[in-house]
Amino acid sequence: MNSSGPAYPLASLYVGDLHPDVTEAMLYQKFSPAGQIMSIRVCRDVITRRSLGYAYINFQQPADAECALDTMNHEVIKGRPIRIMWSQRDPGLRKSGVGNIFIKNMDESIDNKALYDTFSAFGNILSCKVVCDENGSKGYGFVHFETQEAANRAIETMNGMLLNDRKVFVGHFKSRKEREAELGAKAMEFTNVYIKNFSEDIDHEKLKSIFSEFGKTLSVCVMTDERGRSRGFGFVNFENHGDARRAVTEMNGKELNGRVLYVGRAQKRLERQGELKRKFEQIKQERIQRYQGVNLYVKNLDDSIDDEKLRKEFAPYGTITSAKVMTDGGHSRGFGFVCFSSPEEATKAVTEMNGRIVSTKPLYVALAQRKEERKAILTNQYMQRLASIRAIPSPAIPTTYQQSSGYYMTSVPQVGGRVYMHVTAGAGAVVRGASQYKYSAGVRYVQQVISVPAPVIHQVVPNTEPAVHVRGQEPLTASMLAAAPLKEQKQLLGTKHTIVLFAVGENVSFQKKKVSEAIILLAAEHCSGCVFTVCVLWMG
Template sequence: MNSGGPGYPLASLYVGDLHPDVTEAMLYQKFSPAGPIVSIRVCRDIITRRSLGYAYINFQQPADAECALDTMNYDVIKGRPIRIMWSQRDPALRKSGVGNIFIKNIDDSIDNKALYDTFSAFGNILSCKVVCDERGSKGYGFVHFETQEAANRAIETMNGMLLNDRKVFVGHFKSRKEREVEFGTKVMKFTNIYIKNFGDNLTDEKLKEAFSAFGKTLSVRVMRDEKGRSRGFGFVNYAHHEDAQKAVDEMNGKEMNGKIIYVGRAQKRLERQGELKRKFDQLKQDRIQRYQGVNLYVKNLDDSIDDERLRKEFSPYGTITSAKVMTEAGQSKGFGFVCFSSPEEATKAVTEMNGRIVATKPLYVALAQRREERKAILTNKYMQRMATLRTMPSPIIDSYHQSGYYMTVPQPPTRSFYNHNAVSNVRPIPRWPGQPQRPQDPYSSHIVGGSFARRGSTTITTVKQASTQAPRIIVVPVSMVEPPVHILGPEPLTASMLAAAPPMDQKQLLGDRLYPLILAQQPNLAGKITGMLLEIDNSELLHMLESPESLKSKAVGLFRALYVVMYTMFVR
């Protein structure tokens, strides 16, 4: 395959038709034998973080990318054959349609690979796909050649040929706009009409007799089920469009066989479904506009409140067109809707009734919102909140990490005793990238979660970071030989110890002791919960360290709050 074709990066591949569970690690394991990889990215939804089913892989060398394309295309990952092609960041080539062909009436057994193998003889293929749904192949596909000449050769050779005993149509790709223009012209000159609601006693002969008066018919058919019984509809095909149009105008709404029949232009199922969808969407939009600003949502209703009581409570504020308490199995669900005749009345009702106690409960009253609107508003609020959190400074984490999230750096296994060479050479280093080193107290040393401080002359020690950064060379003062130090872990934190520590160290000391306790209770959200706890006053945090029950209660409350946020975002 020629890797120097126009319009795509030489070493970047697009990988499509991926299983939702495929990760970057799986793709690296699959493609790394082809050559060194610079980057892999599985594209995901910005809100749900679910895979969109495709990825981009950048190789160091174009030859390696070409090797992967030639040898791994249509290989199976997690039960699905993947589809590989050159990445084309400029959409002009795809949208132009140059070199793109359309194939229909494809047998169900032909997949992407079989179609690729069939058409690759005519030229270099940029992409090839059989269109499928959840039930399998939809019977058509597309092949995009690198040149228009290759596409023309494929059309001339393959159009009308048999593939798996089925005669296929192969032609130039046409955009939706071009197809709609052509389709509109055909619609204006239809000859096939559809008749329904004539009962189950009408035969082909009687149907032909009724409609042949309008012109020459080429075919007449009453549709029947497997037992030969009429399904109540049929088709009549005329030789001329004028005759078909006259039959529709004269017969639609007329009585036949004791029933009012419908007569109209015959439509394909997809066209009819699209037309019905457009009508439904228009009706839905009309209904939304009609109730915009006048429909109220009322919740926290007492179980004793019914439709009449709800109407009575809101009637002083205007003319009510409807009032409904939502029920299930005859029991109130605790919410309902009140619709006023004007937005001004609805606004007045919201102002007066929101928070008012009716029966035994305070009402919540607001303008009713569709689920899509409510979800969009909640999503927008969530994104704004996350953006604010990312920009807020945190005493625990620098700008490289999300504010409010406490992270621990894995420490290497420690021995019970360290000699002076192992201990005195190590100074506390920043826990996160970019965090400045703080000056050490010349009259004291601190041991915090495996970090140590010593004074003295200069030596050089290599300290391996927990991140992916390269090892850093740190100049550390070394003093006189000291006796071995026995490390037992962080000692209990007292108010005096906390007060003696610098302000920037106080949250660190608290976090080092809180995190292991939270980790034992909520391992999946320990970092987030610890970060949220550290926003509380230090005195209260000390009390939690001394009272495990108080800490557990607070952690459970924060966990529930996080769960509510996630539920609101991804379920509702």
């Protein structure tokens, strides 16, 4: 493959059809044998953080990305075969259709890998996908070649061939707009006519005699129920489009035996549903445009406010075309809508009525928003709030940049030795410590108030000297002190003027010997004349 070409200079791969539980770590473990990985990112929903089913992997070398594409495509991760292709960030190139072909009437057993293996002989494949639903393959798919020439070769060779005993159609990919335009052109050349709302006494012969006057008919059908009675609708198929069009023009809306007929172009169910959907969307958009800036949302309404009272409250600010309080079982839901005739009147009403007390409650008045707009605004506000929370640095943790999502592997040269975080004293703070140990009978314990300096975080620096582990947070026992090397004993005791040793279940004579050693060590490490107190708690 031409992985070093100008279209893919970053050696970036798209990995699709991922199981929802696949993480960056799993992908790193899978793809790292192919070569050095710069970054891995599983794309997730911004709100729920659930996987969207695809990821991007950036390799350091294009050859490594090519190796991963050649050897790992369609391999299984968590029970699902993954689909790998070169990452194409330019949406214009992705949607141009150049090199893209469409295959339909495929056998259900053909999956992504089988389709890839079948068409890879014609050229370099950028992506290959069989469209599926919850029941499996839907019988069609797409193959995107690197060049249009390869796509043309595939169409010329494979169109009409048998794949798993099924004759497949292979053709150029067409966008939805192109397909709709073709369907619209074909629809205008219809010959099949749909007739409904006629009486039960109209049978095949009567229907044929009525419509034969418009031209030669190829077939006439009246739909019947299981008893053989007419269901009041049927179809007439004419020989040519002109006759069918004339029949629709003259017979639609005509009264027959006391009933008004509907006569129109016969449509398939999916085509009819698509047309109804387009009409609904058109009406919806017209309604949105009509009420843009003039419809007000009013909430916190008193239960006594009905439609008329709501209209009366807003009437001084302009001409109201509608006022409605939303109810549930006859009871007010506490909000409603007021629609004015002009945006200026609506703006004035918002200014004057928002916050005004009506009956016993202050109103909230604002321009009404569609559900999609309100959801988008709330989502944006949530993300801004989340970003501001993440941006606040913790006083006890060094502020470092963290990628919100993604498993990044960076090749940073390592410095020999261990890395430590150095903490120096800042402003003092008083901390009341809670005991971590169970109390025993006969021993008096005094809770201490310890002055602890607030930590000041400095930059993390490498330390090439041997590390000494200081166990200052653990109870200091004589056996611990005896077992520690001399250097660590000094750090355990430090410059404390009062040393408390816990002796738990140990030999008394042995402990006295160790206490003497501790006193000698203190005398050697501190200035002469200093007084030190050594307290031993015998807890045997």
